[in-house]
Structures are given as C-alpha cells and as structure tokens.
Amino acid sequence: MVRPSVSLLPPSSEQLSGGSATLTCLLSGYSPQGAVVSWQVDGTEVTEGVLSSSEEEKSGRYSSSSTLSLSRENWMEGELYSCGVLHHDHSQTQSLHRSQCEG
Structure with a gap:
C-alpha cells in the first residue's frame, strides 16, 4: 500500500479579485484506490461546493483532486482551511x- 502525497493549494489572488475562491487538495501516487477527501473550515466539516475526481496514473497508482469553491465573502469569514485524506486506515x-494567504 502506498500513501498519497497531499498538497493543499490556496485560491489565487486573481480569483479573489474576481469575487470567488477555490481551494484545491491534490493527492498523487497512491495505491490502491479508495482515498476519501473531506474539507473543514475552522474545524467544521463542509460538503457544499466540493467537487472531487480521480484517475489512474501510467504507473498504475492513482491521483485525485478535490476542490472547495467558495464566494470571496465566505473565504474571508474562515481562517483555518483543512483538507483531510483518509486512505484505508491511514489519515492525514x-x-x-x-x-x-492574503498577499
């Protein structure tokens, strides 16, 4: 079993100036498939505005991405944004x- 490599990307300043915010959680290089992503804002789980997809890499491992889409107002209301990954019995x-992130 290979654990996913996880990275969390903040919204871009261009996006924020346009009035929206999308956070992206990227998982790569894991096997077998079955990684589950959850989102939390200030410790509270969020399910609205979440879109996830996964694909098989050429190596036979898997990668996936999950995005959390918010309005700029909602983004400004939160402080701690977390992407939780459960891969079988391992969580990170x-x-x-x-x-x-405010630049």
Missing part, C-alpha cells in the same frame, strides 16, 4: 491559514 491532514 493539510491545512492553511487564510491570513497567511
């Missing part, structure tokens, strides 16, 4: 602080 979390 990546987090970012909104205040550290």
